[in-house]
Amino acid sequence: MRIETLRQRLADLGAKPVHVQRMLRAWLHALPLDAGPTRRGPALPKAVALALPALTAELAGLARVRSEHPGEDGSARLLVELADGQTVESVLLPRDGLCVSSQVGCAVGCTFCMTGRDGLLRQLTSAEILAQVVLARARRPVKKVVFMGMGEPAHNMEAVLETIQLLGDEGGIGHKNLVFSTVGDHRVFERLPGLRVKPALALSLHTSRASLRAELLPKAPRIAPDELVELGEAYARATGYPIQYQWTLIEGVNDTPEELDGIVRLLAGKYAIMNMIPYNSVPDLPYRRPDWANEDAATEAPLRFAPRPSSALKETPGRPKFP
Numbered sequence: 001m002r003i004e005t006l007r008q009r010l011a012d013l014g015a016k017p018v019h020v021q022r023m024l025r026a027w028l029h030a031l032p033l034d035a036g037p038t039r040r041g042p043a044l045p046k047a048v049a050l051a052l053p054a055l056t057a058e059l060a061g062l063a064r065v066r067s068e069h070p071g072e073d074g075s076a077r078l079l080v081e082l083a084d085g086q087t088v089e090s091v092l093l094p095r096d097g098l099c100v101s102s103q104v105g106c107a108v109g110c111t112f113c114m115t116g117r118d119g120l121l122r123q124l125t126s127a128e129i130l131a132q133v134v135l136a137r138a139r140r141p142v143k144k145v146v147f148m149g150m151g152e153p154a155h156n157m158e159a160v161l162e163t164i165q166l167l168g169d170e171g172g173i174g175h176k177n178l179v180f181s182t183v184g185d186h187r188v189f190e191r192l193p194g195l196r197v198k199p200a201l202a203l204s205l206h207t208s209r210a211s212l213r214a215e216l217l218p219k220a221p222r223i224a225p226d227e228l229v230e231l232g233e234a235y236a237r238a239t240g241y242p243i244q245y246q247w248t249l250i251e252g253v254n255d256t257p258e259e260l261d262g263i264v265r266l267l268a269g270k271y272a273i274m275n276m277i278p279y280n281s282v283p284d285l286p287y288r289r290p291d292w293a294n295e296d297a298a299t300e301a302p303l304r305f306a307p308r309p310s311s312a313l314k315e316t317p318g319r320p321k322f323p
């Protein structure tokens with residue numbers, strides 16, 4: 001179900017825009033659909049009120065938690081079952097964050113990622129992505145939503161942008177706390193700057209070498225790391241949010257001194273934060289987590305660095321984070 005379809009169905013039942021807005025806001029906060037300031041607004045039309053139980057059941061059926069797997073750091077992985085039986089993952093993150101999936105499977109085929117092995121199975125609709133937020137909010141507060149779960153958001157652009165707009169408008173999430181995470185795609189840099197609700201941007205870099213990037217991310221658009229960083233920098237300066245570079249650290253692949261030099265070369269003077277995430281080894285793939293990262297294995301938190309103290313990390317346009 002698309003949110004636009006839901007809006008139209010409610011309008012066909014006689015709902016005015018104010019009713020639709022109120023019902024969407026209630027749903028996104030995991031409240032009953034008729035919750036809200038009824039004393040300050042018109043009552044729901046009778047046809048809408050009569051349709052509420054069926055609509056509530058339909059929305060609840062979009063996504064259900066099949067199992068929940070708590071982590072040691074306060075996070076929890078939710079295996080979410082969609083109405084057709086397909087499953088995706090959502091992750092409740094520490095400090096009121098939530099990571100959502102945007103596709104079942106993924107077409108980018110990163111060689112170190114199990115999701116990419118079977119390719120893309122299907123797109124999620126905007127309502128299915130939002131339903132993950134509703135499931136999470138039924139468990140704990142959500143003040144930040146990152147599109148970093150299964151799938152490449154740029155490959156499901158319209159649904160993801162519809163989701164971002166609704167979360168920013170009615171979902172109570174600050175625009176900079178909506179994080180569009182991508183391997184890099186020219187369509188991202190064309191579409192995001194023109195949005196009214198502009199999300200922050202996370203770019204999966206993983207290496208400073210174009211040839212290695214093409215091996216690790218075989219079906220990602222061929223954008224060299226230098227160009228990707230230049231495109232990211234323009235977006236960071238335009239929005240006032242630093243780019244969050246993602247780097248999955250894999251032993252002997254991208255944890256070398258040469259790569260460290262490459263990071264400094266690419267990001268010197270840039271308005272950026274680097275998140276280094278030690279790889280989680282899986283039996284079927286030939287990659288390993290660096291040994292030195294195992295010393296910190298008690299935490300799954302990314303190794304985050306920007307050379308200034310955190311008090312300097314105010315999101316001020318034009319203030320570089322790298323020396």
Ligand code: SF4
Pocket residue numbers: 106107108109110113114115116117149150151152183
């Ligand atoms: S883009 Fe993300 S989900 Fe897709 S294959 Fe790569 S790491 Fe996996």
